[in-house]
Amino acid sequence: MAFLRNTWYVGAWACEITRELTPRTLLGEPVLFYRKENGEATAIGNRCPHRFAPLHLGKLVGDVVECGYHGLKFDCTGSCVENPHGDHKIPSAARVKAYPLVEQHGLVWIWMGKPELANPADIPDYSHLVDPRLKTIGDLMLQQAHYELVVDNLMDLTHVNYLHAPYQKNDDFLAAKHEVVQQGRMLDSLRSIPSTTAPPSFVPFLDDPAAPVDYWLNIRWHAPGACQLEVGVVPVGRPRAEGIRRQGTHIVTPETDTTTHYFYASSRNYLLDDPKADLETRNWQQVGFHEQDKPMLEAVQKMMGTTDLDSLKPVLLASDVAAVRVRRMMKELIKAETEPQAQPIFVLNK
Amino acid sequence: MAFLRNTWYVGAWACEITRELTPRTLLGEPVLFYRKENGEATAIGNRCPHRFAPLHLGKLVGDVVECGYHGLKFDCTGSCVENPHGDHKIPSAARVKAYPLVEQHGLVWIWMGKPELANPADIPDYSHLVDPRLKTIGDLMLQQAHYELVVDNLMDLTHVNYLHAPYQKNDDFLAAKHEVVQQGRMLDSLRSIPSTTAPPSFVPFLDDPAAPVDYWLNIRWHAPGACQLEVGVVPVGRPRAEGIRRQGTHIVTPETDTTTHYFYASSRNYLLDDPKADLETRNWQQVGFHEQDKPMLEAVQKMMGTTDLDSLKPVLLASDVAAVRVRRMMKELIKAETEPQAQPIFVLNK
């Protein structure tokens, strides 16, 4: 499992982390999340170094986790703080990993690499998730597919015209102007479709559904798996600020080599207090992500029979440009991490 | 998976192939079946060469299959005929396999090897399936066992006296005269039991169930997995043409190295329009094939823990003669295909 390690991943939605011991596998590692008495979220290794019991089968006593098998206690730094056996000395190897953690904008970001390299300033901005001018609906799911397949799916949005046709088809979409812009570990994929028919998912929210609109889709990827998707329509020629708009959150974190946590949300700037609009969002997430994307990605993973896409020599199309760029950037970042001599050199908008 | 490739396999019953996109794995390969607008059955590879989506998740437009993920279109020659992206140029690698296909006597035969070697004249004759003087009842099933185990089961019919005793036991069966005759890629296993008790499955259809009969079982195997079984009884001394007779169709096609498609049918020359006789046939197929053969073969496969029978050094009995000959012939045929220098030399009736 060659994952990028010195980077921030989303480990959980903030609301998932409570006083319950919550296990989650990330990048193949067993992680234990919980919230301290002062409300702070924390994450340590979930495997007791004594007899390898999962610590989430134990109990939380104050801020300390007691192993449910033989009673070793660990604090949130991963140190063993109590050995109830024999002379009570604590063996120096009795410790679990502690993960740098930042709770921000409703997300819990976790650093899976060298703790000393963790810089919270590198966490991408997802403040739209808590913007009071937007209404956000989200959830998470597990996909039986390598995380890069889920990222590919997001970075080639032409799939909406086929896989999500009933909700999203737009006849001018494939011919739209498409710009791909790289900035450091970030990639923007920008599409504008002036004077077109509104895609079906916007129709219920337009005064005149038949009137042509300017339509845009911008997706911004931050390595390794955080995507923000802005989709909007506005009456032809009007500024985008006047349009109705959805800010999509699509963040993927590898669980294992063949499974992926997918955190998703949609933040809209219209009908903030309308339960029908909430329901519309939930329906779309259910159909689009659970009933269309998930079966397709899992079928692709099975058809591939490997997690190494290149080994299968995929035929590349114009629509693959952003997805291919992302894969290349990831390859360079992982190479730079494992072979520190070989620093990647990113050139803007190359 | 060392399968014979330059040969005809049954891919489906003809009635299974419709305007629905129908996926089936054959010899480990994902195949997509459908019927063209002119009614012709066709089969192409089921894995899109772009992002490896299974094409059966797409849709059939005229005679063309549109991938459900990003919209590439393939015709029944396997060629990509439309790329909706970018400049619409079709990359030369954008193609899937097309399989020679022959629909004949209710079966769809598919050629898994080099297309230029496919000769429909080599397809074995299964015209009894559509003979109006016979009534045919059939179906298909999947067995969790290597296809050679299913062929072994057919080529050593002594198992009917044990596994299928309630339906088929005959006290003179094991001592019956048994001839094994090879002709090219074909093997006949012939048994005659003069003046014996009718086996239970014939009893309901005899005027005098207690009267002795001449009983015969002939099974003809065509490489790699097509078997025809003729079973009949006739009053002692009368010509076989006067007997009541069942023409069995037992065709196996590897799905994967450990799973097998099993196409079966029974064509009888008596009570053609009798629903009770139909029901009797279905009952026998349900009990004999699904409840007796299938659990036994799957248990054998598990017990073996390998698909290489020889590596387990089986004890061979007189009753194995036809099954062993078939395995040897298959080994030679596969060797001849993979090492073209080493052509098998078949001598008639050797």
Place this chain on the structure above:
Amino acid sequence: MAFLRNTWYVGAWACEITRELTPRTLLGEPVLFYRKENGEATAIGNRCPHRFAPLHLGKLVGDVVECGYHGLKFDCTGSCVENPHGDHKIPSAARVKAYPLVEQHGLVWIWMGKPELANPADIPDYSHLVDPRLKTIGDLMLQQAHYELVVDNLMDLTHVNYLHAPYQKNDDFLAAKHEVVQQGRMLDSLRSIPSTTAPPSFVPFLDDPAAPVDYWLNIRWHAPGACQLEVGVVPVGRPRAEGIRRQGTHIVTPETDTTTHYFYASSRNYLLDDPKADLETRNWQQVGFHEQDKPMLEAVQKMMGTTDLDSLKPVLLASDVAAVRVRRMMKELIKAETEPQAQPIFVLNK
């Protein structure tokens, strides 16, 4: 799978072996148990050497097993005694293994190694199981964990204070005097806790539950997987013979490298005819073994991702002393068996 072979394992409870053909995998080998017409339990290999059918799918005729596939017959020495095919000669390789078997004290002990080394005198004494002064309640289960993890669980009883706290917690337990005594292939782990509170599971059976008791737990392991646990309480200062006591039977036999048969029973010396005390025992076995031990051990096995504990460098605690000694003894015994030059030298109580 490096299992000790020249040793007695429990293959079944005696009451499990009847005139039904009963298959069970032991040390990865398919074994067939049945009872002869004279009542004697017997065990032979469960895989027919002809076509590898599981013999338990056949039938028992007298003391002979007839294969359900092609009718070879085997007696309880593993010899083929009938070949119904061809000239009826019996190939010399047509035989299955026969296992030395001893039915004793309600258990069926089986020898998985060289038959000539099997000595019934080496079977550990489990006569308490049939002692009329005790009432015994038991059963068996399958654990998805390597058998050594189940033995570890038994040999480090400090886990009862955590995993089984509601039934077994005792505040003086961890500080109790603990002696570990080795005798040959046997290890005793002895704990005495004078003048303490009775553990919850004894409380319902005490005249004065609040009165302090002398409490003891002794577990005796016989290689490779037979443990006897004596647990008792007695009014402070009184001889143990006056106490109430439970003789626990905890015997593990590997099924495969990652699964384990676990035979358990509890024999109490009080309320012999009291159905409520029976129910109490069953409840404890259900909760303690099925709902607490089993999920924990299976989770540990998953967390380990290997059956080689040492490779994970476990942190060892004082409480591990007996479990570690057992693992070391097993390693030496297996080494002595596979490298006969290297005899283990056991020193008493070292």
